Every structure is written in C-alpha cells, then in structure tokens.
Amino acid sequence: MIGQRLEIRQGQGLVITPQLQQAIKLLQLSNQELEAFVEAELERNPLLKRDEEADIPGEAVGETSADSPNDPHAELSFDEARPDAAEQAMDTRADDVYDASPGERATEGAGGGGDEAQPGLSDWSRTGKGGPVPEGEGMERADSRELTLWEHLQAQLSGTPLNAADRAIGLALIEMVDDHGYLRGDLAEVADRLGCGIDRVEAVLAVCHGFEPTGIMARSVPECLKLQLVERNRFDPAMAALLDNLELLARHNLSALRSACGVDAEDLSEMISELKALTPRPGAGFGGEPAQTVIPDVLVRPDPAGGWRIELNADTLPRLLVDKRYHGVVSAGARSDTEKTFVADCAAQANWLVKSLDQRAKTILKVSSEIIRQQDAFFAFGVEFLRPLNLKTVADAIGMHESTVSRVTSNKYMATPRGVFELKFFFTSAIQSVDGxxxxxxxxxxxxxxxxxxHEGRDGDVLSDDRIVELLNQAGIDIARRTVAKYREALRIPSSVERKRRLKTG
Known part of the structure; x- marks a missing residue:
C-alpha cells in the first residue's frame, strides 16, 4: 500500500565548511602564496593588522629536536603519535571545525586546550618578498609572464629520468647558473656539500648539457660553443683546435690559427663563419624577472647534543593580530543588522585565520620532524643513504591522512647543512627484496x-642487463630487466653491446 509517513534518521556525513576549505587552502600554499593571501585578507578585513613590533626568536615559532622532546620551546616531537583536536579538524573532521567568536582573543593558540597564549604560534613574522597576485588577476598575470631561465631549466630537469638524488644535484647546479647561462661554481664544492662523488656531479652536468637552449650550463665559452657544434654535427678535430685557440682569433692571427687547425684559408674562413652563427650567451634570450631565491619554510641544523634541531623559519610566517580596540569601536557604532552582521563576520574570519595559520605551522613542523627522523642517514652521510619513503609511512607515524601530508610537502622547502630541498624530495621509491x-x-x-x-671489463667480460638482474637477485634484490635498463639509461651508461665494442677498440 502506497502512503506518506515521517521518519527521523541519524547519520554521519562530511561537511566542507568555508572555514575548513580555507584551512586546507592555507596548508598547501607556499610561503609566497601565503603572503599574497594574507595581503588580500588585510585589505578585505578591517579587523586584521600586522604586528610589526613583536620580535619572535627562532625557538618561539616552534622548534623540535630528535633528542629533546621535552624542550620547553618544542611544539612537536618525534614521540607524538596522534594529532590534537585542531589537526583532526583540518585532517578528517569537517563538522567539528572551530568557529572563533568575535570576542575571543586572537593570541590564543588553536588546539592548545587552554586559555593561555602560545607566543610565536599565533603571532607571525612577515614573509619574504614576492608571491602570486590576489585572486582574479593572478591567472592573467601568470599567463603573460615569461619563464625565467632558472624556471626553464628546472622544468627540463623534472622531465628527465634522473632519480631523486641526481635531481637534487641538478637543482644545485642550476642554482649556480648566471644570467648568461654559464655555470659559475666549483663542482667539487657541490659534491662535498651533497656527500657524493665528483664523478656523479659531472654525470648529472652531462645530462644538463642536453637542455635547451643548447650550450646552457657550460663552464666556459669554448665548452658552450662545443656543445652547439656537437648538436649540429660540426665538431671535428679542426674545430676542436679552433676552440682551443680562440685567443688567436681574437688577435686576428689567422696564419697561426691556420697552422694550429691544420686547414687552409678557405676552410678557416668557413669555420669562423660557423662560429659566428653560434650563441656565446645562451641564457641571454630569457628576460623577465630574475630568479627568486627559495625561502625555506623549515630550518634544520645539527644539535650539539646529537641529532638535529628543526624549527620553522620565522621570516616566512605572516605576523597577524586581531585589532580588538578597533573591533570594539566599530561594534559600538554598528546600528543596522547589516552592519552588525558584517562586523561579526569580519571578527570570526579574523580569529579563524589566525588559528588556521597556527595550525598550518604546527602541521608543517610535525611532518618535517618525521621526515628528518626517517631520513637521518641522508643528513649524516650524504645522498647515497636516502631511504625508501612514501606518504603513507609519514602519515601513519604522525597520525594524519596521506592527503594532508601531500599538501604539507608541496611547495615547502627545508634548509639543511646539505642544501635546500623541497619536502617532496625526501620521498623515494623502494625496490622489494627477494624474500619480500x-x-x-x-x-x-x-x-x-x-x-x-x-668494475666490468677487467677480465674481458661485459655484463648484460640480464646478467645484472641475476646478480642483483643473488644479492636479494627483486628487480625486472626493464627496470635495470631504465636505471642504466638514466645513468647515461650505454648498452652492453656498445660497451663491448668500446672495450675492443679501446
């Protein structure tokens, strides 16, 4: 029989409130994007203001140590396993989002569980310069802005088959490129800082020499011209001699140059014409704004007592306060319901923004601390000791969802004694052992x-990819032949057939 009736049902559902959306958005913003967002909020919300007078020391903005979890300044430690209530609100519980009342003090800590202020976690210091423009005009400006030379090189590096460790070396090399496209710096210094061999740095540089524009990241003018000639298939012994004697060309000593190159006047004239068609400054074609120095979000330094000290970079954290005095003035002057609603909304948004910034900082610190714990061998011994690590491992260790860890590690950088790395750099793939x-x-x-x-070839034997698979399996590493071939190609190592041919002719 068909009829109508009333029923009451109870159920659970995820509600994405505007406040939670803002908290998630803040979590995945880089420090420059965060500065742009804060600037927009300062213009929109009259109750927000910067606190330019407070001088917050590094430890006050949140610091932790592997060996001192009870440090009075430490907001997070390696021993913490579960997030607090505020972290759960950002992570999985949208219906429990805290909505700050207009009368609550802006200096109270989010998720602190008490009424005492938490210095350094609610008041933020001004971030670095730059960053995206406010919403609405950002896309238009981003589309019209040309890529800088360094962005162009980094984009090409990300498209190579290099592993995470070699990409770190590549990024270090790109940072040493000047405006003209030349590599200025000592490769030995890079190798020492990253804890790897000089041969490995040179191998990565050889990969980078294949980037566009041709000749980029050369260490000298002759090397830059050589790279361009090689691409045109015009580099031969005569050209090599010409590049070795460019000073004779500069002095127009053509007779000595003909003798050095072993060519006649007509051939020399053609060779000089080919040189004039090349580009001695491959980076000059990239205009636009200069490359901005990456501002790290997390600072890591050795602890004299052992382990590592991890702290947030105060220069990347906007220092905001709710102007309680002005709030009282405008609240008393509000007469219509519209004005009262506007003031109440501004106060609630201001308090929520301060608390969201607090939570963002604590989450970044917690994730960074776990990454340091997982990759301690890398910081102690170098790039060869990166451990297999994925988002789930870190998420399970700190009691967060993988999506939260993914947002935290995007566009966030860590300054360490071995250089500045994006947090995602520390997540490397793993290969299973034979025993599983x-x-x-x-x-x-x-x-x-x-x-x-x-070490092959000493006994006249060259290892094929299949033989390498067998040897690795004997060592307990379960790996496929196509994976070996992929790794070999990424290392710029020719096939066994080519290596055998070189061995015979060499």
Missing part, C-alpha cells in the same frame, strides 16, 4: 648497478 621481508632504496640499487658496470 625488506626493501631497498631505488637510489641504492642504481648505485650498485653503476658499481657493477664500473
């Missing part, structure tokens, strides 16, 4: 493959 009980870092396997090939 353990895993090996992909980087460690690549290093093993390179070591095998470096």
């Amino acid at each position: 009980q353990s895993s090996h870092s992909a980087e460690a396997v690549r290093h093993r493959i390179k070591s095998m090939i470096d």
